[in-house]
Amino acid sequence: MSSTTYIVPFIKAVASVFKDMLGIVVTKGEPVDEGEEFGSQGFAVIVGFTGGWRGRFFLDMPPTAALRLASILTGEEYASPTEEEVLLSAAEIGNVVCGNAVTAVNDAYPGLNIRLTPPSVFVGDGFSMFNVRLSSYSVLMQTEAGPIKINVAVEEGKR
Amino acid sequence: MAVDDSPVTRKMLKKALEPEGFIIVAEAGNGRDAVAAYAQANPDVITMDVTMPIMDGLEAAAAIKKLNPSQKIIMLSAMGDKDIVAEAQSLGITDFCTKPFKPDEIIGKILKVLAEG
Numbered sequence: 001m002s003s004t005t006y007i008v009p010f011i012k013a014v015a016s017v018f019k020d021m022l023g024i025v026v027t028k029g030e031p032v033d034e035g036e037e038f039g040s041q042g043f044a045v046i047v048g049f050t051g052g053w054r055g056r057f058f059l060d061m062p063p064t065a066a067l068r069l070a071s072i073l074t075g076e077e078y079a080s081p082t083e084e085e086v087l088l089s090a091a092e093i094g095n096v097v098c099g100n101a102v103t104a105v106n107d108a109y110p111g112l113n114i115r116l117t118p119p120s121v122f123v124g125d126g127f128s129m130f131n132v133r134l135s136s137y138s139v140l141m142q143t144e145a146g147p148i149k150i151n152v153a154v155e156e157g158k159r
Numbered sequence: 160m161a162v163d164d165s166p167v168t169r170k171m172l173k174k175a176l177e178p179e180g181f182i183i184v185a186e187a188g189n190g191r192d193a194v195a196a197y198a199q200a201n202p203d204v205i206t207m208d209v210t211m212p213i214m215d216g217l218e219a220a221a222a223i224k225k226l227n228p229s230q231k232i233i234m235l236s237a238m239g240d241k242d243i244v245a246e247a248q249s250l251g252i253t254d255f256c257t258k259p260f261k262p263d264e265i266i267g268k269i270l271k272v273l274a275e276g
Contacts, residue, residue, distance in 0.1 A: 021259035074167065075174075085167065092165040096258045099210070099237025103257075106240035113242060116210050118164065 004031075006154040007137045009108075010057060013101035014141060014150060021096060022072045024143050032138040038129045038151050040122065041065075043081055045094030047119045049102055052112030055134060055154035057101070059094040063123065065146030066090050072145075081123055091119040097150075160185045160202035162193040162219065163235065164211040168258070172206060172235075175262035181269065190219025197223050202230075204269050206256075209236035209243060217243070221250050231272045235260060
């Protein structure tokens with residue numbers, strides 16, 4: 001499978017989870033060519049996966065979007081993206097998106113048995129990450145909360 | 160009893176359930192803590208996440224079922240593939256709810272398992 005194929009279930013999961021969990025419609029998605037580098041907008045959730053696919057998923061956004069998503073989810077207002085509930089809300093959104101995507105992949109390809117690792121959150125201005133030995137693919141999506149970028153890096157593991 | 164490693168999800172459950180008259184008698188952030196708190200909490204129903212650190216929800220559900228085979232457990236997870244659902248069913252899990260959950264959906268499932276006695 002190509003890296004473009006790997007990212008499709010994650011695009012679908014973002015659209016459905018944002019709609020069902022947050023009431024946010026994803027209006028547009030376009031591929032981003034970043035090569036081996038992934039440039040963050042300042043706030044990124046990372047969820048790893050193991051099993052028939054090994055790799056990781058980034059849900060990336062500007063800090064203002066993270067504040068907005070946390071407010072929608074909890075019904076409370078936040079001043080800083082490093083407040084605990086903002087970090088925890090984003091982690092849970094990333095976890096649910098990745099879980100839904102991986103569920104679809106597991107059901108489509110029996111035997112892959114992909115499982116998630118608990119999410120982590122990174123916050124900071126203009127940080128980049130580099131993929132070592134993994135090819136990745138990014139898609140930038142527009143939402144009312146701000147631009148949401150996802151990046152998926154996969155290598156096929158043992159079944 | 161709400162078992163989930165996400166405090167935000169536990170908060171959302173509380174927000175959904177307490178106005179309907181349910182009381183969350185205990186919370187746990189991983190399977191091991193859930194098993195440890197179980198006997199004292201004596202819950203009617205447990206909502207249990209699957210992917211958690213230290214001990215996952217399926218292991219915890221198995222341990223609780225060993226202590227009390229008739230305990231009602233609803234798995235509440237972002238992962239709901241056929242293999243996980245089948246494993247949960249083999250443990251005698253009462254129901255399965257996939258995240259993101261809607262308040263009405265989880266309330267409906269809890270009422271259903273309570274009605275089944």
